[in-house]
Amino acid sequence: MSLLEVKELVKHYAGKRGIFAGHQEKVRAVDGVSFSLARGETLGLVGESGCGKSTLGRLVVRLEEPTAGKIFFTGEEISGWTGRKLRELRSRFQIIFQDSSSSLNSRRTAGAIIEEPLANFGMRKGERRERVRELLTLVGLEPEHAAHYPHEFSGGQRQRINIARALTLQPELIVCDEPVSSLDVSIRAQILNLLRELKKRMGLSYLFISHDLAAVNYLVDRVAVMYLGKIVEMLPAEGLVSQARHPYTLALLRAVPEPDPRQRTGQKPVMRGEPPDPVSPPAGCRFHPRCPEARDVCRQNEPVLREVEEGQLVACHLS
């Protein structure tokens, strides 16, 4: 049984409304996504900004209400849960946000921030203090840091506090929503190492959202590539470079800067333009207007996600 299973998840936001009422535009942030995540596994979710990956992460931890579709957590359907039942469930999955400073309340000390989940779940004050000290040490900070305010920390340290808060309730799943994107390159490796070590130690599962293929490759077991609200390819991380088939995945791979000048191929990026407006996605394959290999069939029929090899799913007519 998988830890997390998502079936045909859809999230539409209400967009602009015409002056004379009538039709309402819909922003299709997530448009029919299915995947599952095993216990102890890390699934990377990559895609350009605006492709719906953050929305998907927030849907999974029930911070957003799905428009349609189902979420199963350890086999139980949790998508309809509300109120008290949902709040009790929240100790089992957590989320780490991209912006390390706006995800910490600037008026509360690090200790108070980390303590809050414990207070919510009724731990006594003395025990809470003790646990906060443990957690601070666990994420590589000092116990004395509990008395400091967020603005007294560096970006990397703040992200450690976020991680500590997410770990407080000993969750089974952590959604990492671009946890290193707002950090300096030199700090990124530290945080990624920390996440990796914590996973090993505590048996965590991650849904790791990122637009940074290098970061993803470092941490994850499987990669799901999202484009305009849909998953277009899903494959094992070790096969990402060698096995990828979807033109979009290939384009993303080619966009990764090559540090070694002798290795540079001189190939120009294959993808042009911006992703289309999610209000009115193109007919047929959503990627066809930017795809270098688009054919007639791509413009007419939307490809479905199907297994092309053991563990690899692709939504493309050409593969």
Next chain:
Amino acid sequence: MGQSKSPGAGVVGYHAAWKLKKQSETGTHGLLTAALGRLLQDKLALLGLGIILVVVTVAVFAPYFAPNDPFKVDLMQRLVPPQAQYPLGTDHLGRCLLSRLFYGSRSSLTAAALALAAIMLISIPFGTLAGYCGERVDNILMRIVDVLLAFPGLVLALVIAGMLGPGLLNVMLAVAAVRWVGYARVIRGTVLSVKEKEFVLAARACGTSGLGIIIRHILPNVLSPVIILATLDMGRLIIAISALSFLGLGAQPPVPEWGAMLNDGRSYMQVAPQLMIYPGLAIMTVVLAFNLLGDGLRDALDPRGTVRL
């Protein structure tokens, strides 16, 4: 974190570096202390604060400061110019102008402060509810605000005060009934922006209840704009209350109040201009002081620290 081969070993290695960084920083002191420190460096704000403190002291200890009884009528000494016994002269009933100014600060300040308290009492729950609940609740509450805002404030206050009858308490209520809408709007707007912050989402994700989120995360972050607004508005409240008193709706004779004193002195402006000059100066000084302090607070309470001009 002992194992040397695991990737976690790097985590230990970075420890020392952070320790250094931590020591180089300013150390532990609360945000409020920092804000106070910034405020103490703002000379204009300090001037405002100083004036306010002086006025408050005078108001509290008016009986000790006042040279004469503010209610004692002496028709033989009507409209006398400033002299030793009456430092600012007397009014049309021969009452000591300075003593009346001192006692008048009591009415003006308490009326404004109480009106402010009433405003907070209405606008904080109202604005928070509208901002936090959003959608339909927000729509209904904000349309009420829009309707109230469409009326000219002072005229509406005049109508309310007129209906309630003259008296300082009624004027306070009238002013509060008109002024709270502006606060409700600011509070709602701030709540809306704070609500979308990721720390609120994080609190929700870790099981904090709606009320807990409002009390622990939203209200503390709404507070500083409200304090700034309130301090800046204190001046305007004093003016509004004085204006209604000037029109005869507020403090009733013989109670001294700055606005009422202006009105009393109006008929004698030609022969004894000090009857209007001094109450007018008093109002202006206090209003200016509150504005200076408000500006200073705005700069000081912004945790990021703004550039001062």
